[in-house]
Amino acid sequence: MGMYSLASELSTFKNRSAMKVRVIHTYLVKEKKGSSDIKSQELVLHDLEGTVIHASIPAKIVPKFIHSFVEGKVYGVKNFYVVSNWHTYKTSMHEYMLQFNHKTIFKELRSENFPWYMYRLRSFDSLKGNSELNEKELIDIIGRVVEVYGPQEKNIGGHNARLIDFVLEDAHGKKLTYTFWDEHVSKIEHLYEAPSKDPMVRSKSAHLMMDSLRDIGYQTPMRSIASLSSFSFTNTMDEFSSKSIELITINEIYDNDKYGDFWVAARISGIVNPTDWFYSSCRKPGCNKKLKISEGVNKCFKCLKIWEDGILRYKITLRVVDMKGNASFLLWDRECLELIGIPAAELYERSNKTNEPLQQITYLVGKTLLFQITAKKDHTSHRNTPFPVLRINNDPQVLKEHCSQLLKLQDNECNSDMPISLGDDDFLEGFLSDEAESPIAILPPVAVGDATEGPVKRCLLDQFSST
Structure with a gap:
């Protein structure tokens, strides 16, 4: 097995791990019944020990993987997020699942001596x-x-x-x-x-x-499974003393169905889609709604105005972790401007309007901050829904007081550029090649056939999606 991680060894802090897995099942989830729009691609995998784990591929990067995974074959996968298993109907009872991102790379491997656990039959x-x-x-x-x-x-x-x-x-x-x-x-x-x-x-x-x-x-051997908009541009130190900040953990919000505004100390572990970091908003003062194309023009459906073009604003979805939990946070324009330092329109011009991830965006990964978020029922019932961020606090003294454990974690403790096991030369070459490491660009839509065809069938998987 070499240095591949087993499902039992996964950690939300590590997003550069590698796993060797066999694909049990792969299927597509549509946005809604009868729709041709893809919401995600889902994978059911098992590792060397037979532990089953679920993997999800967001819609924006599905074209990169859609024809890549074949049921029954063995693959090496690297650079993925380890997140809480948010699905309502679960193909795996593992505490975590994998979420692929633009940096995720994979390679088909030789399957000799790798076990088959394609079914978990119950009497x-x-x-x-x-x-x-x-x-x-x-x-x-x-x-x-x-x-x-x-x-x-x-x-x-x-x-x-x-x-x-x-x-x-x-x-x-x-x-x-x-x-x-x-x-x-x-x-x-x-x-x-x-x-x-x-x-x-x-x-x-x-x-x-x-x-x-x-x-x-x-x-069929049986295996046990281990288990809004921004309100403030200024740093919160301008309004609050560090003693006024009462922290809550991510798991406390989820497990106790807490609703309202809360402060959370968390580390940014990744950007969900670093190429999707801005939107075009309405130009009317006080209206930041996204413009939508309607009958060939840019229209704001809040104030019903039509504009030739809009104002570019930041909108970045983060993966964050604290010492025990993990979640998605949605960072809006003012907080992004505070962290990045330049307006979205200026960054877009500087980047030559490229579709590749920008260093200024990916630079956010690894930062530890205090986030004030708002939690509603949808966030606890549908755990893949990102919490909107209302304020941030990055004052070093406040962070030292409230985030000492997170700050002590060095990057080499959170991630590991682990060597690939000896003998998988093709896999090693695939991981280290420039092509494998290059960021994914915006890809055209791909026509998809019946996603449920395959050697492994599970009724209701398409009926019951991640929500």
């Missing part, structure tokens, strides 16, 4: 009447279909849904009823309307399933 007995069963965990089961009911049309939550029930039987004669939803219904219908005409194929499939039913434990 029917472990599901029936189990009061401790986590209804948010997505699991694998195997059985023989003995009954199929006709498709039904139902209105669920104000939306029309199509579903079909079927009954599975295991090797011991135990039965359970399961339901397929929406687009999965047509796949089930097609499966039974057009079975394989090749008797050898049917026979091989039947034998494979029966072998699995006879000895589930041997075929």
